[in-house]
Amino acid sequence: MSYSSTEPKGDSSNTPILSWSNLNYDVKTKAGVRRVLHDISGEVYPGELVAIMGSSGAGKTTLLNVLSGRVQGGRLYGDIKFNGDKRNPHNFKRMVAYVEQDDLLFAPLTVNETLTTSAQLRLPDTKYSSDEKHERVDAVMRQLRLTHVRDSPIGGYGARGVSGGERKRVSIGVELVTDPSILVLDEPSSGLDSSSAEMVVALTKEMSRERNLCTLMTIHQPSTEMVQMFDKLILVSQGKLIYMGPMKQAIPYFESLGFPSTNPNPANFFIDLTTIDFTSDEAMRKSEQHVQALADSFVEFRTNGGCLPSTAVSTGTSASASVIGSHIASAAPSFAKSNLDMDITQNAADLVLYDPPAINSWFNEFWVLLKRDWALAVRNTSMLYGLAAMGITTIIFLGFVFFQLKHDQASVQNRVGALFMFALLCSYPIIFPVISLIISGRSVLVRERSAGMYRMTAYFFAKSLSFFPLAIIPYTITYIGVYFIAHFQYDAAKFFIGLANTYVLLFTAIGFAFGIAMLVQRIEVALIIAPVTMSNLILFAGNLANSHAVTPVLRWIKYLCMYYYSYAAFMQNEFGGLEFTCDEGSSSCYRTGEDVIEMYGLNAQAIWLCIVLNLVLGIGNYIIAYGLTRWLAKPRYLWI
Numbered sequence: 022m023s024y025s026s027t028e029p030k031g032d033s034s035n036t037p038i039l040s041w042s043n044l045n046y047d048v049k050t051k052a053g054v055r056r057v058l059h060d061i062s063g064e065v066y067p068g069e070l071v072a073i074m075g076s077s078g079a080g081k082t083t084l085l086n087v088l089s090g091r092v093q094g095g096r097l098y099g100d101i102k103f104n105g106d107k108r109n110p111h112n113f114k115r116m117v118a119y120v121e122q123d124d125l126l127f128a129p130l131t132v133n134e135t136l137t138t139s140a141q142l143r144l145p146d147t148k149y150s151s152d153e154k155h156e157r158v159d160a161v162m163r164q165l166r167l168t169h170v171r172d173s174p175i176g177g178y179g180a181r182g183v184s185g186g187e188r189k190r191v192s193i194g195v196e197l198v199t200d201p202s203i204l205v206l207d208e209p210s211s212g213l214d215s216s217s218a219e220m221v222v223a224l225t226k227e228m229s230r231e232r233n234l235c236t237l238m239t240i241h242q243p244s245t246e247m248v249q250m251f252d253k254l255i256l257v258s259q260g261k262l263i264y265m266g267p268m269k270q271a272i273p274y275f276e277s278l279g280f281p282s283t284n285p286n287p288a289n290f291f292i293d294l295t296t297i298d299f300t301s302d303e304a305m306r307k308s309e310q311h312v313q314a315l316a317d318s319f320v321e322f323r324t325n326g327g328c329l330p331s332t333a334v335s336t337g338t339s340a341s342a343s344v345i346g347s348h349i350a351s352a353a354p355s356f357a358k359s360n361l362d363m364d365i366t367q368n369a370a371d372l373v374l375y376d377p378p379a380i381n382s383w384f385n386e387f388w389v390l391l392k393r394d395w396a397l398a399v400r401n402t403s404m405l406y407g408l409a410a411m412g413i414t415t416i417i418f419l420g421f422v423f424f425q426l427k428h429d430q431a432s433v434q435n436r437v438g439a440l441f442m443f444a445l446l447c448s449y450p451i452i453f454p455v456i457s458l459i460i461s462g463r464s465v466l467v468r469e470r471s472a473g474m475y476r477m478t479a480y481f482f483a484k485s486l487s488f489f490p491l492a493i494i495p496y497t498i499t500y501i502g503v504y505f506i507a508h509f510q511y512d513a514a515k516f517f518i519g520l521a522n523t524y525v526l527l528f529t530a531i532g533f534a535f536g537i538a539m540l541v542q543r544i545e546v547a548l549i550i551a552p553v554t555m556s557n558l559i560l561f562a563g564n565l566a567n568s569h570a571v572t573p574v575l576r577w578i579k580y581l582c583m584y585y586y587s588y589a590a591f592m593q594n595e596f597g598g599l600e601f602t603c604d605e606g607s608s609s610c611y612r613t614g615e616d617v618i619e620m621y622g623l624n625a626q627a628i629w630l631c632i633v634l635n636l637v638l639g640i641g642n643y644i645i646a647y648g649l650t651r652w653l654a655k656p657r658y659l660w661i
């Protein structure tokens with residue numbers, strides 16, 4: 022396979038696409054405030070492929086995140102310009118494509134579906150017809166050599182799918198279906214074998230050239246071949262800038278400082294030169310001094326307009342020094358002394374809640390997301406089998422344990438038990454899969470929100486709606502099976518009221534699941550919180566504890582309990598109008614269904630009111646879940 026390797030179309034005499042000066046970034050740690058970036062300045066141009074290198078903990082990812090507007094806490098100072106002007110969050114975010122280290126994609130979707138969804142959401146309908154969007158996806162697939170796997174699922178998390186390198190290229194493609202000016206990749210080679218990693222770098226270089234796109238990436242231990250692909254190197258250590266300039270000139274620069282390369286792989290040489298030695302206090306002190314000296318040398322070097330600092334030159338020749346100097350000085354014209362002396366406190370970052378203007382109509386976003394969510398739900402075959410198993414076992418056990426209920430006193434207890442169990446089974450088997458589906462898609466939601474791909478209301482309505490067919494189909498079948506096998510009252514009105522009550526309970530339960538998933542965010546914690554909350558709510562349903570007899574301090578909880586309303590409605594519906602036989606000489610006997618309802622304290626609200634109040638409770642659950650989604654899954658970035 023061959024890749025193009027032309028020179029960048031951009032020219033260093035043009036305005037840099039991105040320039041930054043005096044970036045300082047502080048974070049709070051237990052030991053106090055820690056500075057993780059120190060006075061970093063630099064710039065990049067269209068068409069350039071830039072590597073950010075350094076040892077582990079050097080500050081590569083932090084620098085990348087600061088440049089792309091993605092740090093979420095701490096204090097950030099300095100100045101960043103996009104196309105020579107102050108960045109505006111709205112247009113900058115749309116022009117920067119950020120590919121995260123982890124491939125945050127949906128495993129069941131195919132490569133084509135993943136890219137098409139991105140194109141449909143991110144390309145404006147006013148400018149692109151549906152066919153043009155598909156053509157664009159095809160072009161991206163061709164450029165990223167993905168055409169042969171277009172119909173393969175993404176896979177991952179134990180599911181079979183495309184290879185790691187292909188998955189990484191899909192992550193890049195998701196961002197490139199639009200026309201960004203800057204492509205940012207965090208460790209794109211991590212977890213890939215060397216040839217896949219090389220292909221990713223080669224293809225990003227090719228795209229940078231073709232689209233005049235500036236690509237910045239952090240990279241760990243690239244091979245010698247990969248190092249040679251980069252146009253520019255930004256080398257950091259301990260949050261300080263050690264070198265920024267043409268990759269080809271990095272080795273001569275260090276040689277002229279007195280550090281000849283002893284390693285055949287330049288990347289290893291750069292890392293060895295700048296790694297902090299933690300083996301002893303003395304070794305650490307010395308290596309920190311060494312890194313500080315290198316950082317000082319580079320500051321002096323660029324302040325002098327690219328002349329090597331007198332103190333640092335030990336083995337370099339003046340000829341090589343002047344050559345390097347001219348390259349770096351021309352690549353960094355804004356490294357002026359006045360910039361370095363700027364009062365950094367003048368330019369501190371604001372925390373910006375980023376809500377970009379919408380690209381397409383609400384309905385378009387909703388429809389694309391609904392189709393995707395529906396595909397995700399129906400391809401989750403283990404969940405579908407689980408719900409089918411729930412239906413079959415419920416029909417068998419509830420139907421036949423309470424088989425053909427009669428009108429004796431024993432049938433009272435059986436009806437009470439059957440209805441209570443059915444109310445519980447309408448929630449447990451649907452709440453847990455919904456929680457797991459929402460939490461597993463949360464990282465994709467945050468990624469897509471960071472890119473401003475859609476409105477939150479469109480996401481929320483589509484996601485919520487996608488669960489209903491999954492719940493309604495198996496529960497309708499289960500309800501019919503149990504109803505006729507157990508022989509609840511054969512009355513059309515009662516049958517449909519019970520079915521409506523079931524649907525409302527499912528609606529409320531799904532809203533509850535959505536809220537828990539967004540509040541807790543971690544599956545293992547949600548699987549503790551949800552059953553504990555549900556079990557405690559069940560105490561107020563009116564079956565285990567008499568509804569009138571609950572201690573007054575806690576009695577109000579029943580009004581927030583979906584089980585209370587649905588159970589009261591089921592009980593009134595089934596027992597209303599029934600008459601029971603009493604055994605001869607029995608002292609306690611229910612003669613009518615109304616006696617049973619009164620005994621359980623479930624007659625406070627009429628059936629219709631129970632169903633309406635449960636619906637209102639469900640709407641409340643969705644409103645809370647929506648608020649939590651907006652608030653807790655919202656990326657807030659420090660912005661300068």
Ligand SMILES: Nc1ncnc2c1ncn2[C@@H]1O[C@H](COP(=O)(O)OP(=O)(O)OP(=O)(O)O)[C@@H](O)[C@H]1O
Pocket residue numbers: 048049050057075076077078079080081082083084094095239
């Ligand atoms: N929010 C934060 N709170 C505390 N420390 C932080 C924070 N952000 C970054 N750091 C620290 O800053 C240093 C640089 O982190 P960063 O993730 O940028 O390093 P890196 O070069 O990308 O490392 P690696 O290659 O191991 O991912 C690390 O020591 C890290 O612990």
